[in-house]
Amino acid sequence: xHYKLYFSAMLVCGTFMANAQNAKPEDTEVWEPxxxxxxxxxxxSTAPSDAIILFDGKNQDxxxxxxxxxxxxxxxxxxxxxxxxxxxxIETKKTFKSYQLHLEWKVPxxxxxxxxxxGNSGLFLASTGNGDDGYELQILDSYNNKTYVNGQAGSxxxxxxxxxxxxxxxxxxxxxxxxWLAPTFDDNGNLKTPARxxxxxxxxxxxxxSELQGATRYIGKAEYKRHGAVPIKLQAxxxxxxxxxxxxxxIREL
Ligand code: MG
Numbered sequence: 322x323h324y325k326l327y328f329s330a331m332l333v334c335g336t337f338m339a340n341a342q343n344a345k346p347e348d349t350e351v352w353e354p355x356x357x358x359x360x361x362x363x364x365x366s367t368a369p370s371d372a373i374i375l376f377d378g379k380n381q382d383x384x385x386x387x388x389x390x391x392x393x394x395x396x397x398x399x400x401x402x403x404x405x406x407x408x409x410x411i412e413t414k415k416t417f418k419s420y421q422l423h424l425e426w427k428v429p430x431x432x433x434x435x436x437x438x439x440g441n442s443g444l445f446l447a448s449t450g451n452g453d454d455g456y457e458l459q460i461l462d463s464y465n466n467k468t469y470v471n472g473q474a475g476s477x478x479x480x481x482x483x484x485x486x487x488x489x490x491x492x493x494x495x496x497x498x499x500x501w502l503a504p505t506f507d508d509n510g511n512l513k514t515p516a517r518x519x520x521x522x523x524x525x526x527x528x529x530x531s532e533l534q535g536a537t538r539y540i541g542k543a544e545y546k547r548h549g550a551v552p553i554k555l556q557a558x559x560x561x562x563x564x565x566x567x568x569x570x571x572i573r574e575l
Contacts, residue, residue, distance in 0.1 A: 344540055349479050350469035356486045356527075368423070368571040375413060375553075376402050376570040384411045387448070387554055395557075401427075404442060404557050404564035412448050412552035418503040419575040422553070423496070425568045428462040430492025434562035436468040437461065440491065442565055443478065445537075445554035446501045446518065451546040453536035455554060456516060458497065460565070463488040475520060475527035478537045483520075483527035494568070496523055502575075503550075504533070510547035 368374055375383045378400035384393035387410040395411060396403040428440035440462030445455035456477065463474035463486055470476065474495075475483030489495050497520060504516040520528035535543035555567065 346540055349471075349538075349540070349542075351471045351482065352469050355470055356473075356475075356483050358486045368569070369573065372423075372571040372573050373415065374571050376567060378568060381411070383414055384555075385414055386410075387412045401566045401568045402570075403566040404555075406557045406559065406564055409557050410445075410554055411557070412445075412554040414552070416550035416552055417447070417572065417574060418550050420499075420501050421573040421575060422499045422501065422571070424499075424570045425494050425496050426460050426565055427494045427568075428491040428565045429563040432462055432491045432563055432565075434560060435466065437472060438560035439466050439562050440565050441556075441558035441560050441562070443556035443558070444497065444499075445556065446499070447503060447516070447548065448552045448554035449536050449546065449548045450551060451536065451548060453538065453544075453546065454556075455536055455551070456518075456533055457537040457556070458499065458518070458520060460497075460556070462491055462562075464490045475522045477518065477528065477531065477533060479539070480534050480537070480543055481518075481528060481531045483522065484529060485522075485525050485527055487523040487525040487527070489523060497521070498524075500575075504545060504548075506545075506547040512545045515545070 381393040381395060381397055386393055393411040394408040395405045432440050442460040443457040445457050448455040459472060459474055459476045459478045461474045470482045471479055474488050500519040502517040505513040507513050516533040517530055518528050519530050535545040
């Protein structure tokens with residue numbers, strides 16, 4: 322539906338269309354100021370008694386393949402869940418609105434690649450399924466790995482720069498502790514209240530009740546489209562670097 326409207330608009334607005342065609346990923350990259358690097362304290366994670374365990378080290382039963390909703394086919398071994406890039410993104414069977422979530426991720430010690438092509442994954446805080454992926458909290462090896470700062474670990478991709486960079490070196494577990502406040506919409510689909518997110522990254526506050534501009538876009542400006550309770554998604558990024566791993570994923574609905 323939207324592309325039909327867009328097509329009509331472009332017939333009457335050639336100049337606008339020319340500009341849109343010239344849009345590049347680099348247009349929305351921001352490289353400065355670079356967040357201060359911080360060495361985080363060691364920390365441990367145990368799910369509280371009221372949490373829903375999304376991954377406990379034993380199986381991926383709470384997850385499905387995003388593309389066809391079949392059983393998730395990432396690799397579970399030795400208590401950790403490792404991305405299988407050939408099978409694509411996975412998402413929770415359950416749907417959620419607002420929540421608190423804990424997740425741990427680790428980039429392999431032998432990671433290769435640079436910039437966005439080095440240990441890239443992502444936690445889609447709400448997988449909207451509206452033709453967008455949702456709202457991506459970036460996962461990336463951001464230990465001495467330069468990239469645009471609204472695309473480094475702890476950013477809301479292409480929207481919100483993290484307040485600091487507490488990334489551990491590759492091979493060391495990292496933690497995300499997140500409070501997600503889902504956006505709300507009126508009956509006509511108009512935005513009533515925007516999404517907000519608070520993120521502690523290795524115990525360091527990197528998003529402080531930050532307001533989102535809409536669902537993540539790789540190219541162009543973020544935008545809201547109405548949704549209700551939706552799954553949470555983990556990204557199998559298409560870069561060539563070694564796949565990263567997850568453990569101890571739990572959630573508390575708010
Ligand atoms: Mg990503």
